[in-house]
């Protein structure tokens with residue numbers, strides 16, 4: 001292997017592969033299952049490695065990788081399945097869970113009674129157009145602008161989907177807590 | 185103090201931070217996400233939250249929710265996948 005190749009590998013490992021957890025996480029939430037998520041991560045990383053010359057050093061590598069993943073998902077994975085249906089505004093989003101729990105649990109301590117499998121399930125159950133902004137923002141910590149770029153949406157749309165997604169997620173977690181008897 | 189006098193005083197007193205509860209709640213997520221562009225607005229909301237007994241609990245609740253999601257929503261890439269990916273990249277080069 002030549003010197004250039006090992007330099008490229010080294011660069012790729014230190015700049016791109018440090019985001020492997022992010023890629024896996026986003027892949028899981030896109031595909032909904034571990035085997036497909038692993039395939040999607042592998043395809044994404046291979047594409048990114050082949051396109052590494054096009055990546056500008058010092059720019060946002062994580063957003064670049066997630067963009068490649070999203071395109072790969074749309075082209076290869078979604079073709080097999082149905083398109084996500086457009087989600088209507090739901091009355092679920094009108095009322096904040098806080099209004100329901102503020103008397104009993106104003107600090108939101110019921111959240112801590114919910115196990116992580118339930119949280120992941122609740123996130124997975126969100127419609128895709130809310131799920132991906134929530135994962136990118138609230139799990140991965142990306143900014144509104146980064147998410148807007150990745151999803152090719154105006155920032156205002158990202159904001160509204162994120163806020164609506166959060167409300168739905170809160171509602172779902174609240175329902176879990178009720179079902180499990182963590183709150184009465 | 186009767187409700188009438190309280191309402192009257194409420195109307196005469198400027199809201200804490202110079203922003204009312206509705207304004208704070210409408211921008212609460214952007215405030216928490218540190219996505220507000222105007223530093224003056226950020227400062228108003230910060231001041232409001234320090235004293236408002238209505239908005240602060242809401243702020244506290246949303247923070248608890250977001251902290252919870254970021255801590256529990258994550259799954260690490262399996263070690264075996266990690267290994268396979270490093271291996272792929274080595275092979276990618278040796279093919280060239």
Ligand SMILES: [Zn+2]
Pocket residue numbers: 204205206208232236237238239240
């Ligand atoms: Zn207030």
